[in-house]
Amino acid sequence: MQYSAVIVDDDEKLTKLLQTYFEKEGFITGVAHEGFEAMKLIREKKPDIIILDLMLPGIDGWEICRRVRRETDIPILMLTARDEETDRLIGLEMGADDYVTKPFSPREVVARAKVILRRSKKSAAVKAEAIKIGNLSINYERHEIRKDGELVDVTPTEFKIVELLTTNPGRVYSRLHIVEFIQDYAFDGYERTIDAHIKNLRRKLEDNPKEPQYIITVYGVGYKFAGGDRDA
Known part of the structure; x- marks a missing residue:
């Protein structure tokens, strides 16, 4: 399968370099x-993924x-020259799926983009059934979550977390476990962004x-999805 990417950065040399590496990988x-x-x-273009710098004109x-x-x-991979955790968390809260801090290796950017796309594809194919927990309906095949019948807008990363937590409601997952599941491999420091x-x-x-009733914090351990009323 051939993917498409839109690369956004005001540094023309950097975008040309990233473009070269992505195209070598078939993008x-x-x-x-x-x-x-x-x-x-x-x-x-409606690309499969967006590579997005935070500091832009316009x-x-x-x-x-x-x-x-x-x-x-559409998955978003942020590029940021700032190494401040607050900036990264703001971006993730706005819906970005991952981030890379400058300076970086172009190979790392491509690798992270491929991981995001791979896990997004796996989320859609991993299960063919839908489940219902409380007032939530989760369709793994369609990559959809509905609350009280209304479609909820979630990012691929958010859906992947829900997929993990709802597979075994009540089981506690550590931040590291969640990172490894959504990323396929863990990046240093990524646990904090969970x-x-x-x-x-x-x-x-x-x-x-x-006062969450579904996603519960187990202090010192991680997170679990409460609500045992699960119907296929």
Whole structure:
């Protein structure tokens, strides 16, 4: 299967380098160097993945992330020159699936993009049935979650976390276990970002995110999905 990627960064040398590495791996690529151009390209091309720098002229990467998430669940891999955890968590809370901090190896960017696409594809194919837990319906084949019958907009990473937690409701999964499941292999420091994804999911799935009834924190251990009323 041939994938497509839109690469967004105002550094023309960097985008050309990334484009070369992605195309060597068989990707069809498009490039944008500022925010408005990026949104136009994303809407036209509808790529399989977006490689997105945060610091852009026009509209910045955070705003692009917001707009993309309002329209689609295309995976987003953030590029950031800032090594501050707060910036990364903000991006993840806005719906990005992963991040790479500059300077980076182009091979690492391609590898992470392929992991995101692989796990997204696996999520859709792993199960053919749908399940119902409480007022949530989860269809693994369609990659869909519905709350009270209404479709919930989740990112591929968020869906992958739900897939893991709902496979065995009540089982506690550590952050490292979740990282290894959603990434296929763990990246240093990524465990801390699991909390951001969990916060996003609670906001989307829970009636009261501050008093969750589904995604429960087991302090000192990790997370579990409560609710044993599971119907195929």
